[in-house]
Amino acid sequence: MSRYLELAEILGSRIEQGLYAAGTRLPSVRTLSLEHGVSLTTVQQAYRWLETSSLVEARPRSGWYVPQSRRLPELPKMGKPSLRPMDISEWGQVQDLLELERDGQTIQLGRGMPDVESPSLKPLLAALAREGRHAGIASLHYNDMQGVPALREQLCRLAVDAGCRFTPDELIVTTGCQEALSCAIRALCAPGEIMAIASPSYHGMMQILKEAGVQVVEIPSDPILGISLEALELALERWPVKAIQVIPNANNPLGYTMPESRKLGLIRLAQRFDVPIIEDDIYGDLSYGWPRPRTLKALDEDGRVLLCSSFSKTLAPGLRVGWIAPGRYFDKVLRMKYTSSGPTAPLPQIAIAEFLRKGHYAPHLRRMRRQYQRHRDIMTDWVRRHFPEETRISQPQGGFTLWIELPETIDTHKLDPMLKEHGIVIAHGNIFSAAGKYRNCMRLSHAIALTPRIEWAIQCMGSALRELLAMEGFDKTSAKPAIRYA
Amino acid sequence: MSRYLELAEILGSRIEQGLYAAGTRLPSVRTLSLEHGVSLTTVQQAYRWLETSSLVEARPRSGWYVPQSRRLPELPKMGKPSLRPMDISEWGQVQDLLELERDGQTIQLGRGMPDVESPSLKPLLAALAREGRHAGIASLHYNDMQGVPALREQLCRLAVDAGCRFTPDELIVTTGCQEALSCAIRALCAPGEIMAIASPSYHGMMQILKEAGVQVVEIPSDPILGISLEALELALERWPVKAIQVIPNANNPLGYTMPESRKLGLIRLAQRFDVPIIEDDIYGDLSYGWPRPRTLKALDEDGRVLLCSSFSKTLAPGLRVGWIAPGRYFDKVLRMKYTSSGPTAPLPQIAIAEFLRKGHYAPHLRRMRRQYQRHRDIMTDWVRRHFPEETRISQPQGGFTLWIELPETIDTHKLDPMLKEHGIVIAHGNIFSAAGKYRNCMRLSHAIALTPRIEWAIQCMGSALRELLAMEGFDKTSAKPAIRYA
Numbered sequence: 001m002s003r004y005l006e007l008a009e010i011l012g013s014r015i016e017q018g019l020y021a022a023g024t025r026l027p028s029v030r031t032l033s034l035e036h037g038v039s040l041t042t043v044q045q046a047y048r049w050l051e052t053s054s055l056v057e058a059r060p061r062s063g064w065y066v067p068q069s070r071r072l073p074e075l076p077k078m079g080k081p082s083l084r085p086m087d088i089s090e091w092g093q094v095q096d097l098l099e100l101e102r103d104g105q106t107i108q109l110g111r112g113m114p115d116v117e118s119p120s121l122k123p124l125l126a127a128l129a130r131e132g133r134h135a136g137i138a139s140l141h142y143n144d145m146q147g148v149p150a151l152r153e154q155l156c157r158l159a160v161d162a163g164c165r166f167t168p169d170e171l172i173v174t175t176g177c178q179e180a181l182s183c184a185i186r187a188l189c190a191p192g193e194i195m196a197i198a199s200p201s202y203h204g205m206m207q208i209l210k211e212a213g214v215q216v217v218e219i220p221s222d223p224i225l226g227i228s229l230e231a232l233e234l235a236l237e238r239w240p241v242k243a244i245q246v247i248p249n250a251n252n253p254l255g256y257t258m259p260e261s262r263k264l265g266l267i268r269l270a271q272r273f274d275v276p277i278i279e280d281d282i283y284g285d286l287s288y289g290w291p292r293p294r295t296l297k298a299l300d301e302d303g304r305v306l307l308c309s310s311f312s313k314t315l316a317p318g319l320r321v322g323w324i325a326p327g328r329y330f331d332k333v334l335r336m337k338y339t340s341s342g343p344t345a346p347l348p349q350i351a352i353a354e355f356l357r358k359g360h361y362a363p364h365l366r367r368m369r370r371q372y373q374r375h376r377d378i379m380t381d382w383v384r385r386h387f388p389e390e391t392r393i394s395q396p397q398g399g400f401t402l403w404i405e406l407p408e409t410i411d412t413h414k415l416d417p418m419l420k421e422h423g424i425v426i427a428h429g430n431i432f433s434a435a436g437k438y439r440n441c442m443r444l445s446h447a448i449a450l451t452p453r454i455e456w457a458i459q460c461m462g463s464a465l466r467e468l469l470a471m472e473g474f475d476k477t478s479a480k481p482a483i484r485y486a
Numbered sequence: 487m488s489r490y491l492e493l494a495e496i497l498g499s500r501i502e503q504g505l506y507a508a509g510t511r512l513p514s515v516r517t518l519s520l521e522h523g524v525s526l527t528t529v530q531q532a533y534r535w536l537e538t539s540s541l542v543e544a545r546p547r548s549g550w551y552v553p554q555s556r557r558l559p560e561l562p563k564m565g566k567p568s569l570r571p572m573d574i575s576e577w578g579q580v581q582d583l584l585e586l587e588r589d590g591q592t593i594q595l596g597r598g599m600p601d602v603e604s605p606s607l608k609p610l611l612a613a614l615a616r617e618g619r620h621a622g623i624a625s626l627h628y629n630d631m632q633g634v635p636a637l638r639e640q641l642c643r644l645a646v647d648a649g650c651r652f653t654p655d656e657l658i659v660t661t662g663c664q665e666a667l668s669c670a671i672r673a674l675c676a677p678g679e680i681m682a683i684a685s686p687s688y689h690g691m692m693q694i695l696k697e698a699g700v701q702v703v704e705i706p707s708d709p710i711l712g713i714s715l716e717a718l719e720l721a722l723e724r725w726p727v728k729a730i731q732v733i734p735n736a737n738n739p740l741g742y743t744m745p746e747s748r749k750l751g752l753i754r755l756a757q758r759f760d761v762p763i764i765e766d767d768i769y770g771d772l773s774y775g776w777p778r779p780r781t782l783k784a785l786d787e788d789g790r791v792l793l794c795s796s797f798s799k800t801l802a803p804g805l806r807v808g809w810i811a812p813g814r815y816f817d818k819v820l821r822m823k824y825t826s827s828g829p830t831a832p833l834p835q836i837a838i839a840e841f842l843r844k845g846h847y848a849p850h851l852r853r854m855r856r857q858y859q860r861h862r863d864i865m866t867d868w869v870r871r872h873f874p875e876e877t878r879i880s881q882p883q884g885g886f887t888l889w890i891e892l893p894e895t896i897d898t899h900k901l902d903p904m905l906k907e908h909g910i911v912i913a914h915g916n917i918f919s920a921a922g923k924y925r926n927c928m929r930l931s932h933a934i935a936l937t938p939r940i941e942w943a944i945q946c947m948g949s950a951l952r953e954l955l956a957m958e959g960f961d962k963t964s965a966k967p968a969i970r971y972a
Contacts, residue, residue, distance in 0.1 A: 341660075351618075
C-alpha cells in the first residue's frame with residue numbers, strides 16, 4: 001500500500017473514533033511529516049484522500065479540520081458471541097425477508113438490494129438486448145466450465161485495483177456470490193466440522209453453513225477494526241477450525257473496512273495455524289474512498305485465500321454473475337461448481353464483459369459510491385433524530401447498509417406488528433448471528449432514493465421504540481413493589 | 487393411461503424384443519381385441535400410435551406388419567453392478583469431457599448437447615433480445631425465490647402432458663437440472679448415507695453424489711424395462727437406502743422408457759420401504775412417441791417423488807433454467823436452492839415463459855423429436871455397418887444418445903490415442919458407473935447434423951475396434967504356447 005494511504009488510514013481511524021472533536025484543527029502537514037517520517041506531499045495526499053470521504057475539510061490558509069457537521073453518534077459495541085462451536089439458528093426469518101420482497105408496496109429497508117434504476121446501468125441493459133439478439137447461439141451453448149473467457153479477462157483487470165494479479169485461468173465464474181461462497185464452504189468443510197466467522201455476519205452465508213451442516217465459532221468484531229484477531233487466535237488454539245470466513249472490505253453488516261495492518265495480522269494468523277480464509281469482497285468496489293481498499297487476497301502468499309465476489313451489489317443481483325479465485329483449492333472448487341449448477345449462463349457474462357470493456361464500469365461505480373455515501377449520511381441523520389437517544393449507529397466505509405444498535409433491553413421483534421401494519425421491512429439483528437444474538441440490533445438498507453416516505457418509516461420505528469423503552473421503565477417501577485410483597 | 491396406450495406399450499415391447507420378426511404380419515385387430523378385451527377402435531389407435539414410432543407399418547387390405555427394414559441389432563446386456571454401497575469413482579474423465587468441448591474443431595459425440603441451431607428456436611432468441619431490452623429493470627432484480635411466476639404457470643400447463651397437475655406454488659425454478667438434482671440429493675442424503683441408482687447412470691448426477699459424499703448402490707437396468715425392480719427390492723431390504731434416483735423416460739444413457747406397469751411397480755416399492763424417489767425427466771419431452779410418456783410423479787400419491795427437469799435438452803443448456811417439483815420435501819429443497827445460488831436469473835425465465843405462452847414450444851418439440859429419431863436410425867445404421875459384428879446397440883425411445891456395448895474384452899480407452907489424433911470426442915462407458923464399470927461401452931450423441939465427417943469418425947472407431955479385436959485374438963494364440971512352456 002502507498003504511504004499516503006497508510007497515513008490516511010491511521011488519521012481516518014483516529015477521527016472516526018472521536019480522537020479529534022468536530023470543528024477542531026487537525027495536526028499540521030509539517031507535524032505529521034515529522035511524526036511519520038514521510039514527505040509533505042504524502043501528508044497532503046493523505047488529507048486530500050480523507051477529504052473525499054468527508055472526514056476532513058480544508059480551510060484556506062488555516063489548515064485541515066474535522067468538519068463541524070461531524071458530531072457522530074456512538075458506534076455499536078463489540079459483540080459478545082459465545083466463542084463455542086454451534087449450529088446455526090433458524091432460517092424462517094430469512095425466508096420471511098425473501099418472501100416480503102414480493103410486494104412492490106412495502107418500504108423495503110431489509111434487503112441488501114442495490115439501486116438498479118441508475119441511468120449509469122443503461123449501457124448494460126443495451127448490452128443484454130444486443131447480445132440477446134447477436135450472440136444468439138453462443139448464448140445458448142454450454143460455455144467454458146470456468147466462465148466466458150472475455151469476462152474473466154475483464155475480471156483480471158478489475159482485480160488490479162484491489163491489489164491482485166490474476167490470470168483468467170485462476171478464476172471461476174459462478175452463479176452469484178452465493179454460489180461462490182457455497183462452493184468454497186463445501187470444498188473446505190465437511191458436515192460437523194468447524195468454521196470461524198466474524199460476528200455479526202451476512203445471514204445468507206450463515207444459511208449456507210447451516211445447510212452444509214457446518215458448525216461455527218463466532219468471533220466478535222470491532223466496528224472500526226473488524227474481526228478481533230485476539231479472539232480469533234484463542235478460537236484457533238482451542239478448536240479444530242477448518243476455515244475462517246470474513247468480509248474485510250465495506251463489511252456487511254457492520255460497514256467497517258479492516259485497516260491494512262489488521263488484514264496482514266489476519267493473514268499471518270491463518271498462516272500460523274495453516275487455515276484457509278474465505279474472503280467475501282462483494283461490497284469492496286463500493287468502498288467510499290478511492291482507490292478502493294485491497295483484498296486479503298492481495299496479501300496472500302501461499303494461495304490460502306479463496307476470494308469470492310459478484311456483480312450483485314455493484315451492477316444487479318438478477319444477473320447472477322459472481323466469481324471465485326480459489327487459490328490452491330482450485331480443483332476442488334471447480335468440481336463443486338460443476339456439481340452445483342453446471343457452467344454459469346453465458347448471456348449475462350457476455351453482456352457484462354462488454355459493459356466493462358467499453359469502460360462503463362468506473363463511471364457507474366463513481367456514481368453509486370457517491371449516492372450510497374450521501375444516503376448513508378442522510379439515513380444516519382434520520383436515525384439520530386428519530387430513534388431513542390441511546391441508539392448506536394455504524395459508520396460504514398462502503399456499501400449501502402447501516403447497522404443500528406438499540407439499548408440491550410429492546411427486542412426489535414417487538415416492532416413486528418407495527419412494521420407489518422405499515423408495510424415496513426427491516427433486517428432484524430438476530431439473523432446475523434448463528435445463535436440468534438443481536439436481538440437489539442437491526443440492519444437498514446439505504447441504496448434507493450431516500451423519500452419522505454422512508455423518513456416517515458424511520459419516524460414510526462423511532463416512536464415505537466421510545467414507547468417500548470417507556471413501557472419498560474414503567475414495568476420496572478411497577479414490578480419492583482410486586483416482587484417486594486411476594 | 488388410456489387403454490390404447492397400454493396396448494401399444496405391450497405390442498411395442500414385444501416388437502422391440504424381436505418376438506415378431508421383420509416383415510412378418512402382426513396379430514389382426516380382431517384377435518387383439520378379443521385377447522385384450524378392448525374395442526376394435528382401441529386396437530386401431532394402438533397400431534396407429536406405433537406407426538408414428540416406425541415400429542409397425544400398414545399394408546392396405548392386408549393388415550399391420552413389422553417393417554422389413556426392422557432387423558435390429560442386439561440390445562446391450564443387462565449390467566452386473568456389484569450391488570454394494572460404494573464411493574463414486576474419479577471425476578478426471580468427466581472434466582476432460584467438459585474441457586474438450588472448448589475446441590470448435592472436434593467431432594463432438596460425447597456431450598449431451600442438443601441442436602441449438604434449429605430455426606424453431608428463433609422465436610426464443612427474439613424473446614431474449616426483446617426482454618433484454620424491455621424487461622429492463624425486472625431482469626436486474628432479485629426475483630421471487632421460487633422463480634418468475636409467469637414461467638411457473640407455463641410449467642404447470644406443460645406438466646399436464648406428463649400426467650401431472652401442479653399449482654405454480656409447488657414448483658421451484660432452478661439454475662438448470664443440475665441444480666435441481668443437487669438440491670434434491672443434498673436435501674435427502676447426508677454424507678455417508680446411501681442412495682440407490684439405476685445403472686448405468688448420468689455421469690453428472692454421479693459427480694453430484696460424489697461431492698455430496700453420498701454412497702451409491704447401483705441397480706442393474708434392462709435396456710427395455712429400465713431399473714430392475716427385483717434387484718432394487720433386494721437392495722432396499724439389505725441396505726438403509728435414503729433415496730432412489732431414476733431417469734424413467736428416454737433414459738440417459740440407455741434410452742429406454744419404463745413401461746407404465748414398471749413405473750407403478752417402482753412407486754409401490756418406494757411406498758413399501760418408505761423411500762423417496764428423485765426422478766430426472768430432462769429428456770421426457772423428447773420422447774419419440776406422442777403423447778409423451780407420463781412421469782413417475784404422475785403416479786405419486788403421497789408426495790414422495792421429487793421431479794427434476796429443465797429446458798437444457800429441449801431448448802438450450804446455456805439458458806440454465808430447470809425446475810423441481812419436490813413434493814413433501816418442498817421446504818428443505820427451497821432452503822437448499824437458496825443456499826446453492828440464490829434465486830435463478832429472471833431474464834431467461836421471462837423469455838422462455840414468452841416462448842411457451844406464444845405456442846412456439848410444441849412445434850419446436852415436434853421438429854426436434856423427428857430430427858433426433860431420424861438421426862438415431864442413421865447413427866444406428868452407421869454403427870452396425872462399421873463396428874465389429876458383436877456390437878450391441880440401444881434402441882432409444884427418445885433423446886439423442888446411443889449406448890453402444892462392445893465385446894467384453896474391449897476397453898474403449900484403448901481408442902484414446904486414435905480419438906485424440908482425429909479430434910473425436912466420445913463419452914466412455916466407465917463414467918456412467920460409480921465403480922468404473924462399462925469399460926466396453928460408449929455413449930454417442932446424435933443431436934446435430936449427421937455429416938459425412940461424422941460417419942467417417944464412426945468408421946475410424948470401427949476400424950480401430952476391429953484391429954483391437956484382431957490383436958487380442960493374436961495375443962491369445964501366441965500367449966498360450968508361452969504359458970505351456972513356462
